Amino acid sequence: MQVYLKPVKKIGITALVPPELIFACGQEPFDVNNVIPASRSYPVNKLCAWTAIWKEMITKGEIRIDSFIVVAGGDCHNALVDGQKASRSGIPTHFFFYPFDGDPQYMESELYDLSYFLGSIQKPELFKEIIELKKIGKKIDKKRSAGKISPGEAFRSLISFSDLCGDINKFRKDIASIKEIKIHMNNRVAMIGVPPIYHDFHEIAQSLGLHIVFDELPSEFIRHTGKDIKSLARDYCDYTFARPLDLRIEFLQKELERRKIDGIIHYTQFSCHHMLEDEVFREELDFPILTIQGDLPGKTPQQIKLRLEAFREMLDRT
Numbered sequence: 626m627q628v629y630l631k632p633v634k635k636i637g638i639t640a641l642v643p644p645e646l647i648f649a650c651g652q653e654p655f656d657v658n659n660v661i662p663a664s665r666s667y668p669v670n671k672l673c674a675w676t677a678i679w680k681e682m683i684t685k686g687e688i689r690i691d692s693f694i695v696v697a698g699g700d701c702h703n704a705l706v707d708g709q710k711a712s713r714s715g716i717p718t719h720f721f722f723y724p725f726d727g728d729p730q731y732m733e734s735e736l737y738d739l740s741y742f743l744g745s746i747q748k749p750e751l752f753k754e755i756i757e758l759k760k761i762g763k764k765i766d767k768k769r770s771a772g773k774i775s776p777g778e779a780f781r782s783l784i785s786f787s788d789l790c791g792d793i794n795k796f797r798k799d800i801a802s803i804k805e806i807k808i809h810m811n812n813r814v815a816m817i818g819v820p821p822i823y824h825d826f827h828e829i830a831q832s833l834g835l836h837i838v839f840d841e842l843p844s845e846f847i848r849h850t851g852k853d854i855k856s857l858a859r860d861y862c863d864y865t866f867a868r869p870l871d872l873r874i875e876f877l878q879k880e881l882e883r884r885k886i887d888g889i890i891h892y893t894q895f896s897c898h899h900m901l902e903d904e905v906f907r908e909e910l911d912f913p914i915l916t917i918q919g920d921l922p923g924k925t926p927q928q929i930k931l932r933l934e935a936f937r938e939m940l941d942r943t
């Protein structure tokens with residue numbers, strides 16, 4: 626008897642969508658944001674460059690996906706609109722909502738809806754495999770914080786936990802090959818907000834004496850997991866970016882104390898509503914804060930390098 630395997634579909638995601646569930650449904654997640662920092666695309670019609678670039682690339686067929694999951698209720702309204710524009714090219718699209726109040730039952734029903742969209746769970750054993758990978762991710766994060774892994778390498782591997790590069794086995798090998806080194810750290814810095822759009826940002830900060838020991842969004846990618854839909858729901862409903870700001874600040878306060886940081890870089894993106902959070906962070910987080918704003922992808926601009934240097938000098942004096 627011949628066995629016909631269902632073809633694996635490439636599922637575009639616009640923000641954190643539990644990759645555990647996408648893999649368990651026999652599909653392959655693809656975080657459309659992960660191609661942006663290396664992109665040379667300058668979209669004609671844009672607010673935030675992240676969403677405008679992936680929208681344009683999907684519409685032109687430069688990003689090829691079979692289906693699309695747009696995080697519609699969570700952390701980004703630009704993605705909601707650009708996601709709808711991209712879906713007009715005919716890609717089957719599902720809109721995914723996180724509960725602002727953290728209700729695990731609502732989260733569970735969202736995950737069931739998502740699993741129907743993806744064709745239901747085919748490979749439940751992959752939940753456990755991903756739990757194990759996220760444990761490795763936490764070790765990488767810990768070693769980076771202890772100065773044993775370079776901030777740039779740690780960032781690139783942790784940010785890839787959003788989709789595990791679409792290939793669990795290859796991803797396992799990639800993260801196992803990260804080499805330990807010894808880094809002398811003067812200024813321990815936390816990166817909060819959305820990730821920088823510049824592909825060399827962590828290396829530039831390190832070369833200027835600012836060692837990034839925490840990246841807020843990637844740390845959320847490794848923090849949440851589960852062995853089935855129920856436990857995924859209980860865990861992912863605590864995704865801080867989709868919850869009230871007070872909860873996120875409470876989480877950050879503990880995390881930044883624990884990592885003994887000296888200062889914070891708050892990265893903001895042109896035309897992103899998260900910029901409005903800056904004054905609240907300044908009121909509530911008791912550390913020196915440098916706020917920077919990026920726009921188009923590429924190398925870290927000279928003007929931002931000068932501001933990083935001035936921030937390092939200020940930390941050196943304190």
Ligand code: SF4
Pocket residue numbers: 673674675676700701702703704819894896897898899
């Ligand atoms: S930077 Fe802001 S506006 Fe742009 S994709 Fe991220 S959350 Fe959305």
